[in-house]
Amino acid sequence: MSSAQPNTRTRILQSTLELLEASGGKSVRMSDIARHAGISRQALYLHFTKRSELLIAATHYLDEMKESDQRLLPSREAVSGAERLNVYIEAWGNYIPEIYGVAKALIAMGDNDREANEAWEKRMLDMRQGCLAAISALADDDQLTVEFSIDQATDILWTMLSVRNWEQFTLQCGWSQSEYVKRMQSLASQLFVRK
Amino acid sequence: MSSAQPNTRTRILQSTLELLEASGGKSVRMSDIARHAGISRQALYLHFTKRSELLIAATHYLDEMKESDQRLLPSREAVSGAERLNVYIEAWGNYIPEIYGVAKALIAMGDNDREANEAWEKRMLDMRQGCLAAISALADDDQLTVEFSIDQATDILWTMLSVRNWEQFTLQCGWSQSEYVKRMQSLASQLFVRK
DNA sequence: ACTTTGCTTGACACGATGTCAATTGACAAA
């Protein structure tokens, strides 16, 4: 099905993602992307008016590729709130490394570019919904610790699971990806699940 | 003692801090700083060879002004490990808003500038020492939860208390500064202090 | 009087983004 000659727009998006992934979030220039995609720098601007637009489109494209919607949907098999929390943390936690490159570039742009900032914030609010759902499931099961309101617990889980924190735990502290997931699950369970 | 006409270097540093604080981490240009300090843009480069050098100097200057060393030193009155942890969180937590402007600028620079990156990382490693000390005090008192090794607990506390997380809790989640401190204390105590 | 110090003015190079105009080559429709 997928063609040997994907259309230019797609090639650009793929190149963008490859370069961002490879360079671990370092600044990738428009000219780099163009060269990698085998087109002129100017041709980029025929498809995307600004760098921010390209980055935003690249994140959407990545979502499509990885079918993130499905992955981040609450698992049907998760029977208890506690189990569901674990499933969510695992799904999201393992998604982070795959989006890290684009994410970092988008965050960096956000400091100067309003649209990039809004795009990233929107994404993060979506992800907050996932946290809220997990915490709510816990509350419905009467398993949520008394210390927190649903909102507070959601805020905390949301922040705990931020890309920045993943970056710090893995890249700075040297945790492996599987350690990261396991420990975040354990942390969340200690904090939020009543014993 | 302090003169009516502080020397130019100092005026530059003050201007830098004022502007960074005012603009909440938004990009402040060299020319902005020069204008605010009442000198020419070029004069900046007579005192600091690069923007990163200026930012780094500004953070050091800020430390001096706020006497951060003393503030972040473990309180002598803290008798138990648990109490000492609370004291540390309060001290650091209340320090963050004061350094937020420069911190954010320095972090942003770090993406492109090696020296800025190293400066910020060094700062963060210093702060990790504070976390380690607090956790160690807990362990010495036999109050540290069994779930974590000292290193792991330090990593977690360190990350919990990051500037980025403060930013998210206060600016995104809307927690007040005092709520922030109280809740971080409560979180830390739930996670690390054995009951 | 002379020199040094601290700053000014103005010009300029560089790197990256973003814009514009003229051109080419291919493919399709008449």
Added chain:
DNA sequence: TTTGTCAATTGACATCGTGTCAAGCAAAGT
């Protein structure tokens, strides 16, 4: 075959921010 259109190319150019350079000036120190 001609005509038109589409996608991309080439090359020039504007803009912004950083950083450099040279010449000059004015006040202070000796």
